[in-house]
Amino acid sequence: MxxxxxxxxxxxxxxxxxxxxxxxxxxxxxxTEGKLTIATGNxxxxxxxxxxxxxxxxxxxxxxxxxxxxxxxFAAEDVVWVRSSFDEAIQPGAKNFDVNIQQYxxxxxxxxxxDFSMPYYTAPMAVLVSPNATDTEPTLDxxxxxxxxxxxxxxxxxxxxxxxxxxxxxxxxxxxxxVNAAMSANQIDAALFDLPTALFLSAxxxxxSKVIGQFAxxxxxxxxxxxxxxxxxxxxxxxxxxxxxxxxESGELAAIEATWLQDTTGVPLIDF
Amino acid sequence: MTRRARYEAQQRKxxxxxxxxxxxxxxACIVIFVPMTPGWEKVQRSFFNGAVLADTFPKLLDxxxxxxxxxxxxxPAIAILGLLIALARDAKSPALFPLRIFGATFTDVFRGVxxxxxxxxxxxxxxxxxxxxxxxxxxIWGSLALILTYSAYVAEIFRSGIDSVHQSQRSAALSLGLSxxxxxxxxxxxxxxxxxxxxxxxxLIALQKDVSLLSFIGPVEIFRQAGVxxxxxxxxxxxxxxxxxxxxxxxxxxxxxxxxxxxQMRDRS
Numbered sequence: 001m002x003x004x005x006x007x008x009x010x011x012x013x014x015x016x017x018x019x020x021x022x023x024x025x026x027x028x029x030x031x032t033e034g035k036l037t038i039a040t041g042n043x044x045x046x047x048x049x050x051x052x053x054x055x056x057x058x059x060x061x062x063x064x065x066x067x068x069x070x071x072x073x074f075a076a077e078d079v080v081w082v083r084s085s086f087d088e089a090i091q092p093g094a095k096n097f098d099v100n101i102q103q104y105x106x107x108x109x110x111x112x113x114x115d116f117s118m119p120y121y122t123a124p125m126a127v128l129v130s131p132n133a134t135d136t137e138p139t140l141d142x143x144x145x146x147x148x149x150x151x152x153x154x155x156x157x158x159x160x161x162x163x164x165x166x167x168x169x170x171x172x173x174x175x176x177x178x179v180n181a182a183m184s185a186n187q188i189d190a191a192l193f194d195l196p197t198a199l200f201l202s203a204x205x206x207x208x209s210k211v212i213g214q215f216a217x218x219x220x221x222x223x224x225x226x227x228x229x230x231x232x233x234x235x236x237x238x239x240x241x242x243x244x245x246x247x248x249e250s251g252e253l254a255a256i257e258a259t260w261l262q263d264t265t266g267v268p269l270i271d272f
Numbered sequence: 273m274t275r276r277a278r279y280e281a282q283q284r285k286x287x288x289x290x291x292x293x294x295x296x297x298x299x300a301c302i303v304i305f306v307p308m309t310p311g312w313e314k315v316q317r318s319f320f321n322g323a324v325l326a327d328t329f330p331k332l333l334d335x336x337x338x339x340x341x342x343x344x345x346x347x348p349a350i351a352i353l354g355l356l357i358a359l360a361r362d363a364k365s366p367a368l369f370p371l372r373i374f375g376a377t378f379t380d381v382f383r384g385v386x387x388x389x390x391x392x393x394x395x396x397x398x399x400x401x402x403x404x405x406x407x408x409x410x411x412i413w414g415s416l417a418l419i420l421t422y423s424a425y426v427a428e429i430f431r432s433g434i435d436s437v438h439q440s441q442r443s444a445a446l447s448l449g450l451s452x453x454x455x456x457x458x459x460x461x462x463x464x465x466x467x468x469x470x471x472x473x474x475x476l477i478a479l480q481k482d483v484s485l486l487s488f489i490g491p492v493e494i495f496r497q498a499g500v501x502x503x504x505x506x507x508x509x510x511x512x513x514x515x516x517x518x519x520x521x522x523x524x525x526x527x528x529x530x531x532x533x534x535x536q537m538r539d540r541s
Contacts, residue, residue: 086503087502087508090318090502090506090507090508091318091508092311092314092315092317092318092319093311093314093315107504109504109505109506109507110504110505110506112317112506112507113317113318113505113506113507114506147405149490152487152492152496152499152500152503153499153500153502153503154503155504157500157503157504158504169492170492171410171490171491171492172487172490172492172496172500173488173489173490174488178396178488178489181396181400182396182410182489182490184396184400185396185399185400185408186399186402186403186405186408187399187408187409187410187490188490232314
């Protein structure tokens with residue numbers, strides 16, 4: 001599937017490369033003319049990028065990135081990958097990437113400092129519980145009494161505080177690996193992640209842990225929508241948005257989602 | 273007023289004027305030229321955002337209580353353990369040689385390893401052995417990591433203090449019939465500790481900042497809280513807010529340490 005996708009992107013790129021020179025949307029708007037520089041996390045995690053190798057186009061965000069690049073008229077070999085932390089992405093001043101794709105939730109506050117593309121994925125939040133709390137009922141009352149953890153840099157933190165309102169103060173960590181360590185050390189019972197990340201952690205990283213429920217993405221007033229991050233006022237935004245609209249309308253985005261994030265169904269919803 | 277006094281007063285006035293003018297010039301340069309740089313507006317919005325600061329500052333102050341709490345139990349533990357390690361290294365009796373080896377190894381290891389590694393190793397490692405709650409709390413083990421690391425430094429400072437008391441004093445005390453133990457307790461330590469108070473003040477200031485390293489293993493103290501706000505607002509202003517809170521505490525402490533240091537210099541000379 002990934003092969004055919006990148007093949008499709010390449011043929012698309014070949015047919016449009018002539019048009020590119022003649023005033024394509026992205027002309028003169030990228031860091032390096034004719035190249036699209038895309039940043040992702042360091043490391044980039046499954047299922048967003050497989051094996052920390054976005055160049056392969058495998059994994060949901062890697063595939064979306066190549067599809068968007070193709071739609072914008074870039075051949076697969078014209079996509080340049082760089083790595084960036086969250087802090088590098090939001091620092092004022094020139095960036096070393098055209099677009100940055102690493103599960104950035106779009107929010108009004110963040111939008112004042114940087115620009116976001118249209119959303120390419122709507123991520124429900126899900127509850128991952130440690131091996132000795134797997135029989136917890138997926139209800140808010142039962143969840144409230146657990147000892148909670150989360151990654152401090154994600155929108156899971158306000159979600160925890162506003163929706164779950166745990167009885168004891170949650171512990172916060174710098175990255176997924178530290179949340180794992182805390183769960184393995186039995187310091188926390190449960191952690192809040194976006195659903196694909198939660199499923200990955202339970203399947204691969206923390207033996208015996210379980211995803212016991214998800215919050216319906218449309219249930220909260222502020223659904224977690226992932227967008228590509230760009231420097232504030234980047235003229236490329238309209239091109240990226242056009243490409244995402246085209247991919248959504250053609251059903252290609254849904255197809256990519258089905259390929260890489262198909263397991264996300266079947267997790268019970270949490271009532272509240 | 274003599275001619276000389278008049279001349280000196282004039283000189284003082286002149287150097288005061290020069291100091292004031294040069295200081296004003298530097299401040300003016302910063303105030304005028306920095307905002308003229310092309311990126312200033314963006315930097316201001318990202319680092320010195322009034323609205324974000326007003327929004328987050330009270331919650332940062334709240335989170336700072338966690339820092340104070342961890343500090344309040346770590347500092348006395350460090351003082352005690354540090355002193356014990358220093359005494360262990362100073363043990364004179366041949367039978368206590370293992371104690372000296374222990375003291376030396378302890379200071380070598382904990383001074384040599386980065387604090388953050390010790391925090392991770394002890395904060396996640398020991399609870400990972402299967403301790404039941406609440407004994408696996410990151411507060412306990414994270415604090416222990418800080419205590420071990422800082423005791424190593426503090427022990428070395430105490431040791432230098434002990435060494436600074438001249439050997440003749442020990443000999444004199446021994447000749448008066450005091451035991452080794454009494455010499456250490458009543459003659460050497462009172463002077464040694466007084467001599468190193470300024471240096472130990474610096475350790476206190478450093479510790480009060482390093483308490484933030486516990487945020488890596490879970491506790492939501494001021495640095496983590498600022499990081500959460502930074503992520504949610506994509507704005508670094510909360511870090512500046514945290515820095516202000518740190519400065520409110522550390523500047524008086526630093527001034528006090530300087531004062532003690534200067535006083536000690538005066539007393540010695």
